[in-house]
Amino acid sequence: MIISPTFDRMDAAAHVLDEWVSVREQINRLEARASELLIERLSLHDEDVAELPVHREAIWRSMLSEFSAAGRIAQGAAEYAFIDARTLSSGEFPVLRESFRAGRITASHVREILRASSPVTAAITEGTVEQGTLGLYETATVVFAEAESPSRTRVHAKEVAAALAGSTIADRHRRAKADRAVTVQTIGDGLALLQVVLPEHLAVAIHDRLSQMARHQKQHVADREPTLPVDEDALEAEANDPRHFHPDYENPFSGRAGADSGAGANFPGSTIFGDGDTFTSDPFDADRDPFKGDPDAYWAHVEKMISQGSQPIQIPADERTLDQIRADLLADLLLTAEPSEVQGDGLGSIKARIQVTVGAGTLLGTDDALAQLDGHGELHPDIARALAGRNSGWTRLFLDSSGMVTETDTYTPTEPMRRFLRARDQHCRFPGCRMPVHRCETDHTFDFALGGQTSIDNLAHLCKRHHTLKHPDIPDDHRWRVRQLPNWELEWTSPTGRVHTDAPPRRVMFAPSPATAPQGAARSWDDPSDAAGVDAPF
Structure with a gap:
């Protein structure tokens, strides 16, 4: 068997990628170890504060400055790292801490999950949800983070927090509006x-x-007003004409609309007036005439200008x-x-x-469940109702028990599919990409020119950058391949053979109600003893 140089390069590329992934996992584990060291330092900080509580702020600032200087990082970054470390040390996020230690998620994932958890912890403090709700939030977000980018994790975490502590978030939004x-x-x-x-x-x-x-x-340069060329020398000569400033010079424009009695408003004595306030200079004025009173020279100049034709004005980019x-x-x-x-x-x-998803009960006013501002997070129900009342571009969505969109109730043959896909995808379907659908292209997963159908099972939104990765113009050794699975996941295969899957984002998350989940009872979502077969809330 003959091994071509192309295959050698592909094997080398795959080896480099595997090693890079391995190094990234090591970096994640080292980041987790760095966080553990910050936890140790925080314990020493707390002892110092206990001895000198009056100097609490000075002790905190001194510690941050020391780590910022030693690590050559911004003091704000050091403070964020300490805050995340303290939250991890609280014991409330054991699954998150273990995933971080194993290198399956990055420090950015940890930060997004911890920041988005505040509504849930606030609801627990206020007694509106049970203590175990935080465990549901942690599991739902960590499982998602281990397969997705930090930016997608941020949005998902906010949606999970909204589903688990919705009323608290609505109250927070109402209070925050005052800011x-x-x-x-x-x-x-x-x-x-x-x-x-x-x-x-x-x-x-x-x-x-x-x-x-x-x-x-x-993109549309021609829509701008052109800047006409100006003869600066002629303007300066006109402005400095000594006749304008002679005390005996009479303004021929005097008494007309717009006339000014000031010397600077005087006009040359050979001004020719037209209709209204229009005027021009007499071309045969002896003092100004470049043709020295020769009409033939003047008309020769005019004919030359006509023969040259119009001179286009180039509008600069x-x-x-x-x-x-x-x-x-x-x-x-x-x-x-x-x-x-x-x-x-x-x-x-x-x-x-903007794209908003809101429940029918919320629109009717029978409940105050939070709506979703797609791609960003929760939206107050009052705002969603106000937008719905002013907008005719709403589509009713039917969802299955897991929160996946299955169909719409519009009737036109092509627009329903586009609306369905926008509602389903929300953003580019390349792994980790967050480009919103209105800046993406609706792409045939299996090329239409090769027999692919125009159906929701063969369509997905891709941004231009990632759409071109699978284009036939890309050489085979660098082209990505993609196929759509029955559950609408996109299975991407890289040039080196790695497989990455991208699932459509969920629309809603369900949490067990007090009636079905006894207070204080812990339940694993994959517990085989659970005869009801309740789906996970993520």
Whole structure:
């Protein structure tokens, strides 16, 4: 058997990838070990505080500064690491701590899970949910994190927390709304940081609208007003004409609309006036005439200009970045637009694209279950009802017991599939990618040109970057392959043969009610003695 250089490179690439994954797992374990060391340091810190409680803040700041300097990291990063370590040391997250120690998740996963857990811990403190609810949250998020990226874990963790402590989150949102604010902070060199604290759905919509407008301005140069060329020498000569400043010079425009009595408003004596306020200079003015009173020379010049034809004005490309255009557009909109007189909350003026999932009972007002701002997290039921009342683009979704979308009730032959896929996918279906569906392409998993069907079982959203990875134009040695499984998971195969699966995000999570789960009783979701066969809440 002859081994070609191509196969040698592929084998080498696969070996490098395997070793890289192994090193990343070692790094995760070392990160966990570093966290354990911070826990040890915190115990010493607590002893110091117990001896000198009046200097608690100074002791804390001194410790952070020491680790920040020794590790050459920002003091804020050191503080976050200590806060995460203290939470892990509390004993409330044993599954998370063990997964971290084993190297199956990163420090970023740990941070996202711990931060999103606050609504659940607050609900337990307030007595609105049972103590065991935190264990459900931990299991649901850790299992997810071991197969997904930190960014996806953040959204999933927020959704799980919302499902397990929904009423608490609604109250938190209501209280947090009072923190709306706009602040300005000088950052130097003539720049300032304008910070706006808004409800998340409004902030997402504002950013999306600015992004749409910025991309349009970047891509459609012809829509901008052209800047006409200016003869600077002629303007300067006109401005410095000594006749304008002679005390005996009479303004021929005097008495007409728009005339100014100032010397700077005087016009040349050979001005020719047209209709209204239009005027021009006499081309045969002896003092100014470049043709020295020769009509033949003048008309020869005119014929030359006509023969040359029109000279197109080249509109230069916009050299600004999208971030810069967004900033300019925001300033322009805020400084020139009038505030809404009726819809002061801005809901009625949203022209951007956001996707919301809300239960029928919430819309009818029979319950206050939280809605979902897809791709970001929970949404207060009052906001969801307000948006539903102002928007006609809602689709009813039917879900199975695990929370998976199965069908819609719209009737047109193609739009229902697109709505279904948007509701199902929410973002690009390449593992770890969070690009929202409105910036993705609906792709045939099995190529349509090769006989693939246009059906929901053969369609998925992919962003342009990941769509091109499976394109036939990509050489075989570098092309990814994908197939859609019966449960709508996408099974991706890398060029080196590794297999990665991406499952569609769940819509809802179910927690056991007090009627079916006795207080204080612990139950494993895979307990074979559970005859009811209750599905896991994740």
